[in-house]
Amino acid sequence: MFKKYQAFSFFLALLLFLLPAASQETFCKQIANYTMDVKLDTEAKMIKATEILSWTNDTGYSTNELWFHLYWNAFQNNMSTFLTEAERRGRSVSGFKKDDWGYCRVESIKVVANPYFQEYDLMPFLEFRYPDVENLYDQTVFSARLPNAVRPGQTILLRIEFESKVPRPISRTGVYKDYYFIAQWFPKIGVFQDGRWNCHQYHSASEYFADYGTYNVRITLPSTFVVGTTGEHREKIDNRDGTATHHFYQHSVHDFAWTASPRFLEYTENYEFAPGKQTEITLLLQPEHERLKDRYLNAVKNAIKYSSLFYGDYPYSTATCVDPAYNSRSGGMEYPTFFTGGAYFLTWKGIPRPEGVTIHEFGHGYFYGLVGTNEFENAWMDEGFTSFLDTEVYYTAYKEPLYNRSFFGIPVTFKDVKIPIESDGISSHRQTYNMDVLQRFAWEFLEGGSYGANSYSKAELMLRTLKRFMGEDIFARMIKAYSQRNWFKHPQPRDFYTVVSEFAGRDMSWFLDQFVYGSDKLDYAIGKISSDREKKPEGWFDGEYIKREIEANRYQSEVIVRRLGEVKLPVEILVVFEDGNEVRETWDGQYRWKRFVYQQPSRVQKAVVDPEFKLVLDINRTNNSQMRKPNRLAPFKWVSNWLSWLQHALEFFTILGG
Amino acid sequence: MKIFINFGKGFMTTGKTTKMVLFLFVINLLFSLILAVPMYNSLKNSLGASEAGNRMVESFDYIWWEEFRDEAQGLETTFTPSIIGKGAILTNLESLIQMRFFSAPPILIGFGLLYIILHTFLAGGILSTFNQDEPRFAVKEFLQGAGSHFLRFLALMLFSWLFLFAIGAFLHNAILPIIDDISSDSYSEVIPFLLMLALNVIAFFLLLFVQMVFDYARIKAVLEDENNVLKATGKAFRFVFKHPFSTLGLFYLIFFLNIAVTVIYILVKETIPQSDVLTVLAAFFLQQLFIFALIWIRCLLYASQWELYRYLK
Numbered sequence: 001m002f003k004k005y006q007a008f009s010f011f012l013a014l015l016l017f018l019l020p021a022a023s024q025e026t027f028c029k030q031i032a033n034y035t036m037d038v039k040l041d042t043e044a045k046m047i048k049a050t051e052i053l054s055w056t057n058d059t060g061y062s063t064n065e066l067w068f069h070l071y072w073n074a075f076q077n078n079m080s081t082f083l084t085e086a087e088r089r090g091r092s093v094s095g096f097k098k099d100d101w102g103y104c105r106v107e108s109i110k111v112v113a114n115p116y117f118q119e120y121d122l123m124p125f126l127e128f129r130y131p132d133v134e135n136l137y138d139q140t141v142f143s144a145r146l147p148n149a150v151r152p153g154q155t156i157l158l159r160i161e162f163e164s165k166v167p168r169p170i171s172r173t174g175v176y177k178d179y180y181f182i183a184q185w186f187p188k189i190g191v192f193q194d195g196r197w198n199c200h201q202y203h204s205a206s207e208y209f210a211d212y213g214t215y216n217v218r219i220t221l222p223s224t225f226v227v228g229t230t231g232e233h234r235e236k237i238d239n240r241d242g243t244a245t246h247h248f249y250q251h252s253v254h255d256f257a258w259t260a261s262p263r264f265l266e267y268t269e270n271y272e273f274a275p276g277k278q279t280e281i282t283l284l285l286q287p288e289h290e291r292l293k294d295r296y297l298n299a300v301k302n303a304i305k306y307s308s309l310f311y312g313d314y315p316y317s318t319a320t321c322v323d324p325a326y327n328s329r330s331g332g333m334e335y336p337t338f339f340t341g342g343a344y345f346l347t348w349k350g351i352p353r354p355e356g357v358t359i360h361e362f363g364h365g366y367f368y369g370l371v372g373t374n375e376f377e378n379a380w381m382d383e384g385f386t387s388f389l390d391t392e393v394y395y396t397a398y399k400e401p402l403y404n405r406s407f408f409g410i411p412v413t414f415k416d417v418k419i420p421i422e423s424d425g426i427s428s429h430r431q432t433y434n435m436d437v438l439q440r441f442a443w444e445f446l447e448g449g450s451y452g453a454n455s456y457s458k459a460e461l462m463l464r465t466l467k468r469f470m471g472e473d474i475f476a477r478m479i480k481a482y483s484q485r486n487w488f489k490h491p492q493p494r495d496f497y498t499v500v501s502e503f504a505g506r507d508m509s510w511f512l513d514q515f516v517y518g519s520d521k522l523d524y525a526i527g528k529i530s531s532d533r534e535k536k537p538e539g540w541f542d543g544e545y546i547k548r549e550i551e552a553n554r555y556q557s558e559v560i561v562r563r564l565g566e567v568k569l570p571v572e573i574l575v576v577f578e579d580g581n582e583v584r585e586t587w588d589g590q591y592r593w594k595r596f597v598y599q600q601p602s603r604v605q606k607a608v609v610d611p612e613f614k615l616v617l618d619i620n621r622t623n624n625s626q627m628r629k630p631n632r633l634a635p636f637k638w639v640s641n642w643l644s645w646l647q648h649a650l651e652f653f654t655i656l657g658g
Numbered sequence: 659m660k661i662f663i664n665f666g667k668g669f670m671t672t673g674k675t676t677k678m679v680l681f682l683f684v685i686n687l688l689f690s691l692i693l694a695v696p697m698y699n700s701l702k703n704s705l706g707a708s709e710a711g712n713r714m715v716e717s718f719d720y721i722w723w724e725e726f727r728d729e730a731q732g733l734e735t736t737f738t739p740s741i742i743g744k745g746a747i748l749t750n751l752e753s754l755i756q757m758r759f760f761s762a763p764p765i766l767i768g769f770g771l772l773y774i775i776l777h778t779f780l781a782g783g784i785l786s787t788f789n790q791d792e793p794r795f796a797v798k799e800f801l802q803g804a805g806s807h808f809l810r811f812l813a814l815m816l817f818s819w820l821f822l823f824a825i826g827a828f829l830h831n832a833i834l835p836i837i838d839d840i841s842s843d844s845y846s847e848v849i850p851f852l853l854m855l856a857l858n859v860i861a862f863f864l865l866l867f868v869q870m871v872f873d874y875a876r877i878k879a880v881l882e883d884e885n886n887v888l889k890a891t892g893k894a895f896r897f898v899f900k901h902p903f904s905t906l907g908l909f910y911l912i913f914f915l916n917i918a919v920t921v922i923y924i925l926v927k928e929t930i931p932q933s934d935v936l937t938v939l940a941a942f943f944l945q946q947l948f949i950f951a952l953i954w955i956r957c958l959l960y961a962s963q964w965e966l967y968r969y970l971k
Binding site for chain 1: 739818945
């Protein structure tokens with residue numbers, strides 16, 4: 001009887017996730033598959049769920065334990081590693097009351113019988129683990145010891161009952177009024193790699209890492225709620241008790257997040273982003289942002305269209321964009337096929353909002369979603385690549401954004417101040433370049449600013465520099481190849497190195513190492529330019545006294561180029577003479593400086609190092625050029641404008657006087 | 659009607675004392691130039707002989723500016739794109755209403771304070787000029803008048819600050835927390851935006867109201883030789899509350915004239931490309947004309963209020 005029951009339950013569980021999967025071809029091996037039945041209690045702000053996890057050991061190693069994330073336990077007290085680190089970074093939680101904390105508790109965890117395993121209760125064998133920081137208050141990772149090992153190729157089935165208390169909005173999850181944003185909310189298996197579990201604690205400055213699989217999720221909640229999730233909405237069943245059950249399904253993804261609110265305006269469109277290729281876009285919009293509907297939708301369309309062009313056709317059938325609720329702290333975040341934007345109800349032409357964040361978060365669908373980088377360990381490989389993606393897409397699809405500033409909450413644009421693509425991220429890089437290196441675990445950066453500047457800005461600038469250094473065509477083929485070759489994989493920096501070197505036709509470690517593992521600055525400058533009349537030969541030459549007249553208007557000019565930083569890259573130099581003649585030079589940039597000397601019929605007008613602006617990582621662009629006759633009008637023009645502001649300020653502030 | 663009659667009289671009086679306006683304008687310009695010189699040097703040094711100089715003449719080199727900003731100290735930190743055109747006006751308006759000037763570089767705060775005190779001194783001269791049977795500007799008489807009223811005006815200024823401080827403290831400590839509470843419980847950013855905008859408008863109008871009352875206190879001090887600051891203020895309040903339509907009407911008539919001039923300036927300025935010597939100079943002269951016009955309007959306000967006070971008394 002018992003064996004019959006075991007066989008039946010295994011069959012049932014297998015059916016639950018295999019049937020939907022069978023209806024659609026998957027894109028990759030489905031390693032971690034979840035079938036979940038979820039109930040949201042909006043009164044208690046609790047989630048109760050049953051999770052059936054099928055995990056396949058796809059490695060060449062056996063394991064006799066399973067490791068899991070319980071991310072929401074980062075929010076169960078202020079001593080968790082996440083909140084301790086957040087406080088260190090000046091982002092402490094304050095004012096959390098008893099009901100504001102969140103958690104995820106495993107109520108039961110059992111091995112479901114299958115041909116490899118017997119039914120087995122794992123509850124007595126759970127143990128909280130601290131792989132990164134020995135913090136006994138931290139319960140964001142646990143392991144379960146198995147009665148026998150999962151051997152290579154074997155699949156284990158688990159039935160997990162859990163409940164999660166939805167916290168007050170924190171770190172892109174939680175509930176604000178009746179807006180729920182639910183991410184990292186369920187017991188989630190880690191990644192078994194190279195014979196060990198890669199399952200980091202939840203850190204304040206890190207994101208996530210998981211294996212690909214199929215998510216087959218039923219969510220029951222009040223029927224008035226509009227729901228958006230990862231993947232396809234298969235059906236909605238009205239339970240006739242004021243609740244409805246929504247069924248969602250997605251294969252070949254490594255996470256599942258969802259949102260629910262009765263206030264969402266829902267818009268759905270099919271979008272053909274390339275001939276014969278289409279996807280269904282869903283926009284869940286806050287009512288007060290209704291006028292931004294088209295801007296949001298166009299941003300998503302541009303993101304899909306150009307990302308497909310640059311990094312490979314978007315393979316999923318859905319893309320759901322959520323306009324987050326005010327105060328929900330859920331803006332600007334990515335999950336597979338599902339992401340949040342962020343908007344302010346007042347925005348004008350030229351202000352990249354909501355476009356910038358929308359494109360960025362969709363872009364993560366590639367670098368993190370399709371290319372499954374380990375965000376804990378290689379943050380630059382998702383944030384940097386995505387920052388690069390979002391600016392490339394934005395500047396392709398839209399014009400240069402305008403400088404804008406908000407006055408009294410009203411954004412004002414300055415039409416004369418356009419923001420060039422080269423400026424994206426350079427300021428933060430300039431201020432943090434020597435704090436850390438790119439390749440560092442996310443929680444081990446000196447400070448939050450350095451994590452951001454390195455993972456986002458420096459990596460983006462490195463890619464843009466590489467693009468201009470390799471040439472746009474080669475780079476375009478390279479980055480697309482890197483993307484597509486690593487879809488549904490977990491690439492490491494070396495995988496990127498390999499593809500770059502392959503397309504460059506030579507080993508590019510010398511280039512990449514300086515940025516990935518180095519913290520030096522890149523700064524080339526024109527040290528000096530001068531032009532003097534050519535010297536007349538005069539004196540004893542081989543026993544003969546010579547005083548020779550030379551051709552009138554011949555000049556000897558000198559240009560000195562300097563390397564002010566430690567980063568060494570070959571550079572080009574453009575020297576322009578007053579008669580319009582131009583000379584282009586190249587310098588390997590190895591020594592500290594290089595002198596170029598010319599005899600020409602006219603004087604040097606200007607010299608520019610890196611005239612094509614290939615080295616966007618150069619922290620000082622101003623010193624890259626020098627003109628023999630500086631433009632004196634510029635400081636006058638701008639001090640005149642500044643003077644006008646000051647005069648007005650003085651006159652205006654007399655309101656405080658007589 | 660009273661408003662327009664006295665506005666007209668004030669207009670005539672100011673017209674007759676245009677030299678005084680010019681004098682005040684020159685003081686404003688010279689005072690500003692003291693700070694403009696180091697700013698010019700900073701810009702010149704930063705741009706150096708770089709091509710960025712050319713780009714800054716043609717338009718605005720954002721990359722250069724970011725480099726400048728990242729190294730900027732003191733006064734240099736105030737050089738931002740938001741001081742261009744309408745941004746200059748909005749920056750100053752926001753700084754005043756939200757008291758952001760406290761976060762300005764110390765040298766600018768000190769300089770601003772000095773200018774306000776100087777202006778308090780000059781206000782005595784302005785009103786003394788208007789106090790003549792046939793108003794005309796002469797430097798000696800102007801300065802004598804300024805000197806004779808300075809201490810009273812200084813006391814009035816400090817007294818007005820008490821009012822402003824009280825208003826600021828009330829809005830900050832009593833109203834702002836309510837808005838914060840509403841905001842933190844709001845469904846969208848629209849409500850907090852509207853509440854904050856309303857708060858800013860209220861703060862601005864209260865500030866203007868206090869300024870107007872103290873204008874009358876100064877007029878009273880000069881016209882009736884009132885030495886007691888408290889009495890002058892009290893009577894000024896009584897006067898304003900007794901003639902609310904006339905005083906507020908006149909004040910806002912001139913206030914809207916100021917706004918109209920400002921809007922015209924912004925619109926005209928934006929048509930000037932400032933890409934060569936001629937257009938840079940044209941923009942410069944337009945800017946100076948604008949400042950001159952603002953000072954003229956300020957004198958017009960005094961003159962009109964002066965006439966109204968005499969008319970109603």
